[in-house]
Amino acid sequence: MSDTYTLYNPTVMDHFMNPRNMGDLKDADGVGEVGAAACGDIMKISLKIREGRIEDARFKTFGCGSAIASSSMATELIKGRTIEEALNFTNQEVVQALGGLPPVKIHCSVLAEEALKAALEDYVKRHPEHAQVAAGAEPVTA
Amino acid sequence: MEQQKVYYFDNNATTRVAPEVVDAMVPFLREYWGNPSSAYAFGAQVHGHVEQAREKVATLIGADPREILFTSCGTESNNSALQSALVTTGKRHVVTTKVEHSANINFGEHLEKQGFEVTYLPVESDGSLDLHVLEQSIRPDTAIVSVMYANNETGVIFPIEEVAAICRSKGVLSHTDAVQVPGKLPIQVKSLGVDFLSLSAHKLHAPKGIGMLYVKRRTRYSPYVIGGHQERGRRGGTESVANIVAFGRAAELAMATLEDENTRVRALRDRLESWILTHIPNTIRNGAREPRLPNTANIAFDFVEAEAVLMLLDQVGICASSGSACTTGSLDPSHVLSAMGVVPMRARGSVRFSLGIYNTSEDVDYLLQHLPRIIQRLRDISPLNPEHPDNDRYDIEAARRKHEEEMASVKE
Ligand SMILES: Cc1ncc(COP(=O)(O)O)c(C=O)c1O
Ligand code: FES
Numbered sequence: 001m002s003d004t005y006t007l008y009n010p011t012v013m014d015h016f017m018n019p020r021n022m023g024d025l026k027d028a029d030g031v032g033e034v035g036a037a038a039c040g041d042i043m044k045i046s047l048k049i050r051e052g053r054i055e056d057a058r059f060k061t062f063g064c065g066s067a068i069a070s071s072s073m074a075t076e077l078i079k080g081r082t083i084e085e086a087l088n089f090t091n092q093e094v095v096q097a098l099g100g101l102p103p104v105k106i107h108c109s110v111l112a113e114e115a116l117k118a119a120l121e122d123y124v125k126r127h128p129e130h131a132q133v134a135a136g137a138e139p140v141t142a
Numbered sequence: 143m144e145q146q147k148v149y150y151f152d153n154n155a156t157t158r159v160a161p162e163v164v165d166a167m168v169p170f171l172r173e174y175w176g177n178p179s180s181a182y183a184f185g186a187q188v189h190g191h192v193e194q195a196r197e198k199v200a201t202l203i204g205a206d207p208r209e210i211l212f213t214s215c216g217t218e219s220n221n222s223a224l225q226s227a228l229v230t231t232g233k234r235h236v237v238t239t240k241v242e243h244s245a246n247i248n249f250g251e252h253l254e255k256q257g258f259e260v261t262y263l264p265v266e267s268d269g270s271l272d273l274h275v276l277e278q279s280i281r282p283d284t285a286i287v288s289v290m291y292a293n294n295e296t297g298v299i300f301p302i303e304e305v306a307a308i309c310r311s312k313g314v315l316s317h318t319d320a321v322q323v324p325g326k327l328p329i330q331v332k333s334l335g336v337d338f339l340s341l342s343a344h345k346l347h348a349p350k351g352i353g354m355l356y357v358k359r360r361t362r363y364s365p366y367v368i369g370g371h372q373e374r375g376r377r378g379g380t381e382s383v384a385n386i387v388a389f390g391r392a393a394e395l396a397m398a399t400l401e402d403e404n405t406r407v408r409a410l411r412d413r414l415e416s417w418i419l420t421h422i423p424n425t426i427r428n429g430a431r432e433p434r435l436p437n438t439a440n441i442a443f444d445f446v447e448a449e450a451v452l453m454l455l456d457q458v459g460i461c462a463s464s465g466s467a468c469t470t471g472s473l474d475p476s477h478v479l480s481a482m483g484v485v486p487m488r489a490r491g492s493v494r495f496s497l498g499i500y501n502t503s504e505d506v507d508y509l510l511q512h513l514p515r516i517i518q519r520l521r522d523i524s525p526l527n528p529e530h531p532d533n534d535r536y537d538i539e540a541a542r543r544k545h546e547e548e549m550a551s552v553k554e
Contacts, residue, residue, distance in 0.1 A: 016453065022523055033525060040475070040486045041447060044525040060525035062487075064449040068523060 008065060011099045015069035020076050023058045029126065032118025038107045041067050045075065045115040049123055052130070054081050059115070066105035067112075070094050074112035083130060086120055089113060149460045149505050153345075153437060153498035154294045154322060159388070160347035166391035167349070170384035178381050179372065192381050195390025199354055202393035203320075203339065204330040211355045211363075211373050212386055216321040216342030217245040219355040220288070222366035222377075223317040223338035224249060226357075227286035228258060229364040231315070237279050237287040239263045239271060240481035243294055243319060247477065263289075267483050268430035269298035276305065280312045291320040291339075292327070295478040295494055296429030297438025299327070306335035315361065321345055325396035325499070326403050326435050337361040343385065347499075348392035352385035399499045408436035411497050414506050415439040422514055424528065428479055428492055442484070442492040445527055446520040451493055454516040460509055462495050487526070 008016070028046035035042045041063030048056035057079050059071035073094050078086050091109035095101050101109060124130050150158070176185030178192050193207070200207040213219045220243070224236055236253060238246050240262045250260040261279045265271055271289065280287065287309050292299045302318045309316035317338035323329055324346045331339055337358045344350040357363045357376070369378020419425055424444040443451060448464035455462055464476070474480070475489035484492070495509075521527070 016450070017457070019523060040490060042525055060523060062445060062524040062526045063447050065453045067447075068450060 007102055007105075008069070009099045011097075012066065012069045012101065015072040015098065016065045019059075019068055019072040021056075021058050021072065021079075022060070024060065025056060025058045028058075028119075030119040030121075030123030032115045032120070032122055034111060034114045034118050036063070036067075036107055036111045039064070041108070041111060043067060043071050043111045043115040045071065045112075045119045047116075047119045047123060049083065052082050054078050054083070054086055057116075059112075063111070064105070064108060066101055066108040069098060070101075070109040070112040071115070073097050074109075074116055078116060083120060083123070086116065089116055146459055149458075149508050150500070151460065151462045151495040151497060151505075151509065153501075154297075154494065154496035155463055156344045156350060157347045157498055158500055159349055160392060160395055162395060163348050163388045163391045167384040167388040170387050174383075178383060179370070188383055192383060192386050195386045195393075198390035198393045199341070202324055202329065202396060203341070203356060204332055205356050206359060208374075209331075209356050209359055211357055211376050212381065212389070213353040213355055213367075213377060214351055214379075214382070215353040216243075216319070216340050216345075217353075218366070219340035219342070219353045220245040220317070220319050221249050222355055223340065223357075224253070224286060224288060225366050226338075226362075226364045227315045227317070228253070230362040231285040233283045233285035235259045235261070235281055235284045237261045237263065237276070237284055237314075239265060239289055239300075241265050241269065241293055241295075241478045242288070242290050243321070246288060246290075246319060259283075265481050269293060269296045269428070269478070269482050270430055271300055271305075273301065273304055273308065277308050277312075280308070280314055284312075284314050286315040286317055286337075288317040288319065290322075291318045291329075292322045292435050293429070293478060294322050295476060296440045296482075297322075297435035297496075298429045299433040299435065302334050302336060306337075309337075310335060322435060322438075324393070325399055326437060328400060331356055331358070343389040343392055346392045346396045348388040349385055352382055352389050354389070402499055404436050407497050407499060407501065410501055410503065410506050411437055411439055411495075414495060414497075414509065415441065417510050418513065421510075422517055426488070428482065428484060437497040439495045440479075440492060441495070442488045443517050444488060444491055445524045446491050446517060448491055448493050450520050451491075451516060454519070455512070458512050460512065462493055464493055 025046040025048050029049040030047040033044040044060045046058045047054055057075040059075050061068050061071045077093060077097060078089060091113040094109040094112050174188050176188050178185060178189040180186055196207045196210050200210050236258060238250055254260050263271060263276055263279060287305060289300050289305045291302050306316045315337045318336050319340045320329060321340055321342045322345060324341060339356040341354045343352040363376055365376050367378050372378060372381055418441055426442050428440040428442055452462060452464060475486050479489040479492055
């Protein structure tokens with residue numbers, strides 16, 4: 001009956017029903033948690049970063065189906081990216097990869113972008129040596 | 143359209159059309175499709191059936207058939223009552239509540255844009271109304287007070303008799319939106335004492351798109367839908383004959399099933415509710431336990447969001463709903479729960495189960511078999527939990543304590 005919830009397309013439903021990367025990371029290098037102003041939903045993203053690259057990502061979400069799917073997709077997309085690449089990540093990528101979201105649900109993907117950015121900021125705060133990179137100056141050399 | 147077995151717990155949204163009702167209306171689609179206003183017998187014979195239906199609907203609420211006005215829906219009935227009161231009295235102020243259906247809330251906002259004044263009365267944390275506040279809100283320029291009979295989200299019942307008595311003592315008209323009530327409580331307009339009362343047939347096992355406005359005899363009425371002479375000049379538009387006949391048949395059934403609703407359905411609701419509250423941690427009922435409609439349970443599942451719950455319920459064929467219209471464009475938590483002071487996190491996680499005469503004990507078993515797993519699954523995904531540091535910001539425990547204290551004092 002997976003197509004009965006007509007608001008969402010099959011890709012969104014798949015990520016909602018079988019979320020990827022759900023959970024916390026034990027020794028996370030960066031953790032970001034943000035709330036959506038629009039609806040009060042909350043998203044948390046944890047990152048494992050090794051040699052300037054996102055090695056692993058996990059999420060936890062208090063939110064609607066689209067928020068859960070967005071966080072699942074966002075964590076899939078950013079794994080393997082450099083910090084710099086990740087800092088340029090936008091919600092548009094999530095929307096596209098999900099094959100579109102209803103207009104009222106676009107902010108759910110923004111929440112994923114913001115949670116990721118918050119996690120990266122947290123990482124940079126804990127690793128000031130990467131502040132330059134975070135500002136977009138130079139690629140990381142380990 | 144493919145039809146799988148659905149486990150339907152959304153009877154406050156709409157109800158299954160009763161087979162008896164379908165049987166009653168079909169002849170008026172197939173054979174007797176004439177216009178009841180026509181001069182020839184083929185049309186005019188239909189007229190008698192419309193009037194019989196009017197008598198049945200009148201009987202349902204203890205009214206005279208001449209006090210019954212058929213409309214297109216509950217929304218039209220509500221709008222018509224308020225509009226009529228403003229026109230006939232020439233006054234400019236309306237009193238209603240913060241927990242009305244959008245049929246009243248949004249019409250109130252529409253009236254405000256036109257320069258009228260509307261007071262939206264607050265409610266207590268258990269969803270009840272302070273009649274003292276209501277009385278004080280009535281002003282010399284108040285045209286009408288409109289308070290719903292029972293709330294569609296929580297099932298909380300309002301003391302309409304007392305509201306109407308206050309209105310009479312102040313010389314103000316009164317209206318009640320009784321859309322959620324037929325078949326669940328007996329309705330007697332004479333003892334209620336209201337000037338106007340709205341019903342919508344699709345909440346009592348008749349089709350959508352047919353409603354009724356009771357207008358008390360000698361209460362002045364100014365039509366809202368203006369056109370032909372139908373409904374004795376009080377509502378233009380050719381009668382929706384098959385729907386009206388259906389409404390009449392449904393009214394008879396609602397009287398016959400009142401007992402079942404108040405014994406068997408009530409027991410199913412109570413079992414469902416108490417099972418959830420005792421077996422699923424961090425759950426709480428929204429709204430007073432009593433007085434409440436026998437079919438409605440509104441339950442907050444802390445740390446999860448209702449749309450996600452509804453989607454997972456839908457996967458196993460269970461229909462329920464949330465107060466928040468998240469899926470239809472509004473992201474605000476339910477205006478009813480917000481008015482009751484429910485914290486946003488909890489309002490976002492509230493689900494309404496509304497039962498009906500077609501629900502069986504097996505339906506409830508099926509729901510209770512799936513629900514704990516679904517809630518647990520979403521709680522595993524959620525960053526919130528009783529120990530979460532952000533809970534200070536959301537103040538879940540404090541809200542829970544306050545709520546429980548208030549509920550305990552209400553029971554005494
Ligand atoms: C309390 C209440 N009032 C009014 C309405 C509107 O009725 P209708 O859908 O017939 O316009 C509803 C149902 O949606 C309702 O629950
Ligand atoms: S995150 Fe707000 S509705 Fe989806």
